[in-house]
Amino acid sequence: MEDNNKKNQNPTSTKRRDIIKGMASLPVLGLFGIEYARSNHAESKGETVDMIKELGLEKDLGSISAKSYDKPKDTIRLGIIGAGSRSGSLLFHTGFAPKKSVEDFSKERLEAWMGYRDLNVVLTGVCEVFDERAERALAAGNNSVKAYSGEKNLPKVKRFKHYHDMLESDEIDAVIIATPDHHHVSMTVDAINAGKHVYCEKAPTRTEEEIQILAEALKDSKQVYQLGHQIRHNPIYPYAADLVKKGILGDVNLVEVTTNRNTPSGAWVRHVNSDGSPKSGDARSIDWELWQGDRPQAPFSIDRYYNWTKYWDYSTGILGQLFSHEFDAVNGILNCGIPATCMCSGGIYYYKDGRQTPDLVQAVFEYPDRGMTLVYSATLANSRGRGRVFMGNEASMEIGSSLSVTADGNSEKYRDKLDKKLIDTNKPMFTVGQNTGVDGVSSATQKYYVERGLTSVKIGDELKDVTHLHLKEWLDVIRFGGETSCNVDWAVQEAVILQMAKKSYLEKRQVRWDPVNKQIV
Amino acid sequence: MNKTQSVSIFVLRVLIGWHFLYEGLVKISDPSWSSVGYLKSSQGPFSGIFIALADQSTTMVAIDFLNQWGLIVIGLALITGIFTRIFAFSGMVLLLLYYLCVPPWVGLEYSIPMEGKYLIVNKTLIEAAALFVLGVFSAGEQFGLDTLIKRKSAAATNLATG
Known part of the structure; x- marks a missing residue:
């Protein structure tokens, strides 16, 4: 029956019906189009606003970077007081690292470090109370980026037990102070009085009394002071x-x-390694009295030291x-x-x-x-x-x-x-x-x-370490004049x-x- | 196939087509969109391949392009019902790739939150299975342009044989 009916159907009307059936989904497409337009309008797409431009701001942070100077011809001779972990980083960012660690540097780290050659500095003194740390700093100092690049006749790094001896040395132009805070002011003041420029880690002082002492010593001083706030x-x-x-x-x-x-x-629970084993150092290898300075004398304590x-x-x-x-x-x-x-x-x-x-x-x-x-x-x-x-x-x-x-x-x-x-x-x-x-x-x-x-x-396409930039600024001001971004007023x-x-x-x-x-x- | 069956298949085809088309258009209209993040979050046995792809920026340009336009073309084809079998199976393969990139298998944890709770079976897998059904049942012939194509080719065959 059904077959008979189909046969009797007009072919034109079947064709038309098929076309209509085939197009059945077109209204769906139309609906989609309407709804899509509505959703775009709701999200106000295409009407975005570039607020940076609108507010007249710079898009590129690189446009606000450290001043650049010519490559300095004169070498600055540095001394470092305190050779702990922060000191290792400060030395690295001025171009000093033990040979062994340089060999392990990634390509990027080595490239950045080699770039530090432009600072044109040498390390001539290390002052540290702990033998092991002093050795590490000496190894870093003797493997400067200059030495690594094949420069000859570089001065040897000398170890000083007491910082006064270092300050008396005429082979040092500037000192980096990276000791615990209780030494910061006495060392800064003595260094300034000895005619050395100072880069000192925070905090600037330990007590209220020290503030005035620091301010007085730096007032009208010709030496350049930089407090170690690299964030600037x-x-x-x-x-x-x-x-x-x-x-x-x-x-x-x-x-x-x-x-x-x-x-x-x-x-600051740092006297043990990450695996729980104790870090090195004892009363024999650490000059505990010197470390304590003018602080009340306590029995040797590895906890207090680290x-x-x-x-x-x-x-x-x-x-x-x-x-x-x-x-x-x-x-x-x-x-x-x-x-x-x-x-x-x-x-x-x-x-x-x-x-x-x-x-x-x-x-x-x-x-x-x-x-x-x-x-x-x-x-x-x-x-x-x-x-x-x-x-x-x-x-x-x-x-x-x-x-x-x-x-x-x-x-x-x-x-x-x-x-x-x-x-x-x-x-x-x-x-x-x-x-x-x-x-x-x-x-x-x-x-x-x-x-x-x-x-x-x-900064731009380059990854710069802010500690390096902060140290560089200090050295630039020593050479070319101007103000450090973390001078005594800020300190x-x-x-x-x-x-x-x-x-x-x-x-x-x-x-x-x-x-x-x-x-x- | 009776009328109810035809209409059911038609509705399923249009719904999935709609979903594909919109996903594609959204991706194209967002200039910051890229599948890098999705590929990088890959876990499971194939994660090595997906992550390696995400690491190559030139390959990613091609992957993103194919993804955006693949979704749009498959979406349009499913809605209109044209070459449905090919596009339903292509859509299924695409969805299975999505599924295998971040499979909801026991022991795999993702940093990107998912909008539901799944154990092996998730909505992507179900949609892939639905596309398989559409492919098998020649869904384009149910209120789709494939009807006309079939008619034309039948006519051509008739002419040739007649």
Whole structure:
């Protein structure tokens, strides 16, 4: 029956029916087209706005990099006081590394290191209380990038037991101080008086009294002083300073900076290796008396030697070691200087290992003249990533390894763009700078340093280490004049804020800065 | 095939086509889109191949291009029902590659969160299986342009044999 019916059907009408059937999905395509257009409109695609351009900002961080000078012809003779782990890094970035480690360098690391030849420096002195470390620094000094490139007749590195002997040597033009904090001021002052230029690691001072001593010694001195805050050479910071100056954030009223680390090494438990075995060093190989300096004499302690940050006798703890970087970043951006008041509290909550300095801290610094408060909070027992946040009435800026700015929902400045949905408050208006240098083998503490902008940074296509740039600037100023980016003025401001926090913490009260009498009350 | 069966196959074909077409268009309209991240997160027995591909920037340009346009062309073909068998099977292969790149197998953990919970079977695998069904059932002949092609070729055969 059915077959008969089919046969009787008009072929033209079957064809037409087939065509209609074949085209059945065309309305679906039409619907798709309409909905796709609607979805594009909803996301305001094609109507994106380049806020960097709109706000008249630079796109390329490389345009804000360290000044460049001609290749120097004169050689600067360096001495290094303190040859611990930080010192190894400072030596590497001035072109000194033991032969054995150079052989293990990756191609990129070797290339960067070879580039340091342009600094034209030699190491002529090492001062260190621990024989093993001194040997390592001597090996690095004798295998300078100059020697490695085949340069002959280079001076030999001499070991000095006491830094006074080193300062008396006329074969040294400048010293790098990388000792525990309790030596910083006496060594800096003695070096300046001996006519040597100084690069000193943070913290600038250990006590309030030392601030004035440091300031006096450096006042009108011809020697060049640089405090070791390499972050100044991360171009993100001058970029951020420019943003604030241009009013992109509006009035900055709250700044939040943080420290989160969660490893024993990050909490200065460093007398054991990662496999738990004890690190080398004992009363015979370490000149303990010299190491203690003017501090109360304690029996030899490997804990105090490696983990000195845990003790007020030798440091200002988390404040001098970590908050100092945070403050330097904030001060570099906002030029806010010394706060009017400080309230700092905290405690030893996690590392109950006999330490004196806190492992958890929160501090509030008030700047009433600027209508601004700086809040710092830190823990050594949690590694949650929290950026540095600068909050203004128009926008917020967050700085980690990159910088991003997000408009405030109630901003007037960005109202128009917010209304048009060209920008939104859930994601940044723009982000600049992308740090690199972390891989699967980097330690947690290393990652912390990278996140805080304290290691390498991409300038143009080149990966530059900020410590190298900071040392280079110091050497450039010694040769060509000018000002270091972390000179005594910055160092004094930082020393004061650190001492305010320390005093407030220890005395459990709010402290004030008396600018007339230049003291903390 | 009765009418209900035809309509069911048609609906399934159009739905999958729609999904492919939109995925392709979204990828093309986002200049920053690349499959590098997806390939790099690969785990399982084939992860070596996927990760090696992601490491070659020239290969990635080709992979991204094929991915974007592959999705669009397969999507259009499925919606209109043209050369359905070839495109359904191509779509299935593409989906199986996605599946094998990040298979939801026991012991593999991914840093990119997934929008559901899966054990071996996930939506990608199911969609791939559905495309297999469409290919096997000549889905383009159910309200698709393949009807006309079939008719034309039948007519040509008739002419040749007649």
